[in-house]
Amino acid sequence: MLSKNTLKFIKSLQQKKIRKQEQLFFVEGSKNVTELLQSDYEVSQVLFTQQYGKGHAELLKRSNADIFEVSQTTLESVGSFQSNDAALAVAKSKPNTPIEMTSDEWVIALDDVKDPGNLGTIIRIADWYGIQKLLLSEESAEFYNPKVLHASMGSFTRVKVFYTDLKSQFEKAGLPIYGAFLEGESIYESKFGKGGIILMGNESNGISRELESSVTHKITIPRFGKAESLNVAVATAIFCDNIKRSSK
Template identity: 65%
Template structure:
């Protein structure tokens, strides 16, 4: 039975301060919970309906996890979804561990990306294009925000991330940095290296001055119409697609 205290604990994780205090986060919905159960995250609680149990009995842990089979109404009261007939899971937050940048791999760096939906979309885009490392400035949205995780559609389980002082990290670690600017070189004309950093800036202010000084090549997505700008998630996907297309055409894949 799901106690009031456990329910209160799960609901508290909607707030960043309690996620930090408890070093825990939650995901909800069949897609994200199923991806989580198949990942290397340490799961502490699993709340699910009879329907989810019947369809995913092979994924439900036999030990080490607090299991609660509940009605749809109780499940919905624990999370943020208006409708959830499947599951919700609580897992431990991973340590913020620095990683190395290999010369032959692509990494996405986000400078002050504040919108949770945009961050979640970029995580999903990275996963789609086989980019497994994500650098985030300390001011960027919280990776474990429920809106971020929901927008990622399970891709958060396959992307390694590291929050850091971007200017300090990139100055030490990165060789080739491609930054998105309105006045950069046409994306179609850029000769991309075998690997590097794709740097995206704040939704309204762009890339900060301290980080922009480290950019090797400023790039821009050519505009053919009259829109003033592109959503940062969409822009990231366009740049990633061109990077991978260039690699395919030049044999650098």
């Protein structure tokens, strides 16, 4: 039976502090819960509506999680979605583990990208372009924030993230670092190798002074109109697209 205390506990995972302390998080909605159940995450509980249960009976049966059929109202009372007629699942978060970088693959590094929606969208973009590794500065949005996971549309299950001091990582890696600047070489003219680090800056301030000196290639997305800048997730997508098309 699903107790009131369990529901209260799941709801408390909306707070970052509790997520860190318990090393647990939750995801909501059909797409994310289904992707989570198909991933290597350790899922402890799944709450789902009758309708979701019908469509995903096999997946739920195969899971080692405790499963509970609940009402839509219950899902909405514990989760962060205004409307959720599908499911919510609790899983164990992964430890913050260094990622290995080699010269023949691409890694995205984010310098204080703070908006959870932006981080989630960037994770989805990385996954679309086959980039599985992200380096995040300590001040970046938290990976297990429900808004990040939601915006990632399930792609969070396929990327590795490492929160770290970017400066020292860059020094250790010794790889080419392509940084997004408003003044740099046109991305249409740039030659990209087989791999390296794509560095994107904070929403308001761009790439910090401290990291600017680590950048080996300053790259610009050409502008044809008058907008002052592009959203950081949009700019990341254009970087990935140009890099991948040039290596095709």
